[in-house]
Amino acid sequence: MSEAFPPDWRIVLPWPGPETHKHAxxxxxxxxxxxxxxxxxxxxxxxxxxxxxxxxxxxxxxDAAAVIAPAIEAIMLTPFSSAEALAEAATGMDAVVIGPAAGVNDATQSNVRALAGTGAALVIDADGLTVFEQRPEDLFALLDRDDVLTPHEGEFRRLFPDLIDTGRETAAAEAARRAGCVVVLKGSQTVIASSDGRLDVNGNGSPWLATAGSGDVLAGMIGGLIAQRMDSFDAARAAVWMHAQAAADFGPGMIAEDLPDALPRVLGGLYAKRD
Structure with missing residues (x-):
């Protein structure tokens, strides 16, 4: 397993204990x-x-419930018909991912606004970012330090058009300060920045991640770690490293669907070194 990424987040990875149950x-x-x-x-x-x-x-x-239901097993499913119903369905959740293929429309914008009032940490990706291109300040006003934005460079430019040419690290750091949350600027060397000034650059990027859907998996991984009460900055940088490591382990021919199933090997290696 590569040691390219700073290993300090390993000590705060959320491992279950003998009395742990699913809700915990x-x-x-x-x-x-x-x-x-x-x-x-x-x-x-x-x-x-x-x-x-x-x-x-x-x-x-x-309309999506009948499509999704046959394609999932351990994952649960709740339809919602309005932004208010979405907020109610999200009550009690620790983290919510919104944006992947959500649609660049008023409904997505309303859904982000509704979720911002639930208390769940938000991981906002893809369409959830693009939909605020004309008024990024409206998005930033909804965010707090536990939320995470996960743009690639094109999405980053839509929200922070004046920053991307200042250099990736400088741009991500200023974006996190401006948005008041964690920013994950994706790329071959993904930059993770927090609003309190912390910053890391991932050193084990994999070319096999250049495939449709890999960013969606990453957003879910970040959300999954935050749901386990991991600090959002640490969750983001840990997820970025594990995401890249899973891709490197799988190698040529990898598609996004392979990434979740490649995670147990990565997690197993980290678990063995937890002490």
Missing amino acids: RGRLGVVSGNATQTGAARLAARGGLRIGAGVVRILCPP
Whole structure:
């Protein structure tokens, strides 16, 4: 196993004890898109489940329920018909992932706003970022230090058009300060920055992650660790490292669906070195 990433987060990884039950391992929600856009949410949910969240539930528009239900097993499913119903369905969740294939529309924006009032830590990715391109300050006003934004460079530029050309580390650090949360600027060397000034650069990036859906899995992994009460900055950098390590372990031919099933080997290596 590569030692490229600083190992200090290993001591705070949330391992279950002999008396641990599923609810003690955290509750993660993942918001799905409509009936033709459900794959991203399923990838994120599986990533969250594999990384240890005790209960994972996909929250979906009613038309998507019949598509998702036959494709999941341990993951639960709750349809919602409005932003208010989504907030109610998310009550009691520790973390919620929103954005993967959610749709760049008013409904996604309303859903983000509704979830911001639930108390769950938010992991916002993809469409959940792009939908605020014209008014990023509206998004930042909803966030707190436990929330996480996970943009690739294109999405980052939509929210922080004046920052990307300042250099990736400088840009991520200023973006985290401006947004008041954790920012994960994805790339071959992903930069993770927190609003309190902490910053790390992932050193074990894998070219096999250049495939559709890999970012959705990462969002679910981050959410799964946060659901287990891991600090959001540590959860993000641990998930980024494990995500890359799983891809490197799998190697050529990997697709996003392979990533969750590659995690046990990575987790097993970390568990063996937990002392």
